[in-house]
Amino acid sequence: MAETTDCVVIGGGVVGLACAREMALAGMEVVIIEAEDAVGLHTSSRNTSCIHAGLNYVPGSLKARLVLRGKELLYQFCPEHGVAHRRCGKLMVAADEAGAAELPKIKANAETNGLFDLEFLDPAQVREMEPELAFHTVLYSPSSGIIDTHELMLALLGDAEANGAVLALNSPVTGGRVTGDGIEVDVGGAEEMTLKCRICINAAGFGAQKIAAAMDGVPPETVPAQILQKGVYFVAASKRPFTHLIYPLPGEHGSAVHVSPDVAGAVRFGPNTVPTDGIDYSVDESLAPFFYEAAKRFWPGIEDGDLVPGWAGVRPKTSNERASRNDFIVHDSSVHGVDGLINLFGIESPGMTSSMAIAEHVRSLTPAA
Ligand SMILES: Cc1cc2nc3c(=O)[nH]c(=O)nc-3n(C[C@H](O)[C@H](O)[C@H](O)COP(=O)(O)OP(=O)(O)OC[C@H]3O[C@@H](n4cnc5c(N)ncnc54)[C@H](O)[C@@H]3O)c2cc1C
Structure with missing residues (x-):
């Protein structure tokens, strides 16, 4: 029975x-x-472990709606339950004119979805917030954060x-x-x-x-159908070059890697995107040149030995489309x-x-x- x-x-x-x-x-x-x-x-x-603000999801989608509400609920729940988190903010970084032309589109999409707090930063502000960052134009999301999952x-x-x-x-x-x-x-x-x-x-x-x-x-x-995509991270071994989330364009799943400090301040780079047939959390050290190359575009001060292999996760997807x-x-x-x-x-x-x-x-x- x-x-x-x-x-x-x-x-x-x-x-x-x-x-x-x-x-x-x-x-x-x-x-x-x-x-x-x-x-x-x-x-x-x-x-x-990023608390996403809800910038680039398709208007009207479940993601566009649930991420905004979920973020609001997390920011209520975490302090009430002693969950470590930090509303550190995210810098979306264009490296050149072409990238800069994308940023107003991201802002407009966010506003369509009900997120109205994005702002363009002037160069002096960016240099004060992130002295090591190379950039052309920066769009700032103050409600993005990080959390101890x-x-x-x-x-x-x-x-x-x-x-x-x-x-x-x-x-x-x-x-x-x-x-x-x-x-x-x-x-x-x-x-x-x-x-x-x-x-x-x-x-x-x-x-x-x-x-x-x-x-x-x-x-x-x-x-x-189920499609699995692996994402690998490398971490900064002993330096803490950034304190905000840094999202260089062209954004997700391109040749760019994101930067995310964790709640203790350690700085992670990634994830990249690799198709996989199964649940495989190994980290291939030979990916190091890819991470150095991607990081060098916005962190010119990076030196050999600054990054070490981190960990991997597997995205449970239903298509090969980008997450947004x-x-x-x-x-x-x-x-x-x-x-x-x-x-x-x-x-x-x-x-x-x-x-x-x-x-x-x-x-x-x-x-x-
Ligand atoms: C690389 C990467 C980066 C990401 N970054 C972010 C981010 O910054 N911010 C964000 O909001 N989201 C992010 N995500 C997405 C987020 O991690 C997931 O959406 C979320 O963790 C999914 O949680 P879940 O409970 O559905 O799945 P899971 O955490 O996978 O939990 C599913 C559980 O089901 C169990 N299970 C499976 N099969 C069975 C079975 N037959 N019987 C019983 N139990 C079973 C598993 O053991 C597992 O514990 C990221 C995901 C990846 C892969």
């Missing part, structure tokens, strides 16, 4: 944990099912547990089925079991497609016909920033507690 609960959340990454908290706060009995022996071991702990996940989990949620680790979901009066979720691992629930939130990141496809009653044609063009996919019964099932696909960047807003959105799509 299956155990029963109101809500099963599959995946203990930042999105699953935010959803679990949201549902527990709404009064539901929640069980979080995580395959690994700890939460947040995958994409949620292998990212840039581990602390965020622990705080979300703590809140969820304080409201009755239960976390099951070492519990890979292997499949399930839609029954007449709910959803059954099959859990493998040392103690196999089946959990029956009214609401099932599939927040398994790169595992979401496989789970949806293994669930009897979910039309296979509603499960999108490829929207989150949130499927409810209006798409797959299964009451109470929410499938989350392609939760790449800005999924961490949007996590609490995704949870609100998911909650709005589910029947009341």
Whole structure:
């Protein structure tokens, strides 16, 4: 006989944990099912930890809406829960006239999406903020920030547990089925079991497609293709050349690398973009020339030995489009016909920033507690 609960959340990454908290706060009995022996071991702990402001997402997209709301929720939640973060601001840096011509378009797109605080900086301001930066024109986003994602996940989990949620680790979901009066979720691992629930939130990141496809009653044609892209970081070994987020144009996935200080001040460069067939977190040291070359364009003072290999993450995408063009996919019964099932696909960047807003959105799509 299956155990029963109101809500099963599959995946203990930042999105699953935010959803679990949201549902527990709404009064539901929640069980979080995580395959690994700890939460947040995958994409949620292998990212840039940037609180994105919402500059360049397609107007009207889920990303455009949820990133703004998610940022607002994070800036409320973090101080209340002691989550380390810093509203450090982001400099979008054009190196030449051609790049500078792009910046007003970014500002206009941001304003269409409801973000009105971007400003062009004069050169003296930029030199004062970032003395080591080479630039032609800089557009500044004051509401961009950085966060400790581990602390965020622990705080979300703590809140969820304080409201009755239960976390099951070492519990890979292997499949399930839609029954007449709910959803059954099959859990493998040392103690196999089946959990029956009214609401099932599939927040398994790169595992979401496989789970949806293994669930009897979910039309296979509603499960999108999955595309994985690896992103590698190098870190400044002993220097702290920048204190703000630095985003050189041409921007994401081009030959540029981004700079992000972490909450302790260490400076990271990346991620780059490499197609991959699987979950591979190795860091190829032979990428060093690419990182030096990209960094030299805006950090002329960089010297040999300044960068060392960092870490890698894998973006769970649904197309090869840039992250700003490829929207989150949130499927409810209006798409797959299964009451109470929410499938989350392609939760790449800005999924961490949007996590609490995704949870609100998911909650709005589910029947009341
Ligand atoms: C390189 C990179 C940089 C990024 N930078 C940023 C950034 O700066 N700002 C930002 O907002 N976003 C960023 N993102 C995006 C952000 O990290 C993700 O959107 C977010 O972490 C997704 O969280 P998640 O919970 O959906 O996925 P995950 O963190 O991957 O969690 C999914 C969980 O599901 C579990 N799971 C998988 N299969 C199963 C199964 N069968 N049974 C049970 N559990 C299962 C996994 O073990 C995992 O713990 C970045 C992503 C990458 C890759």
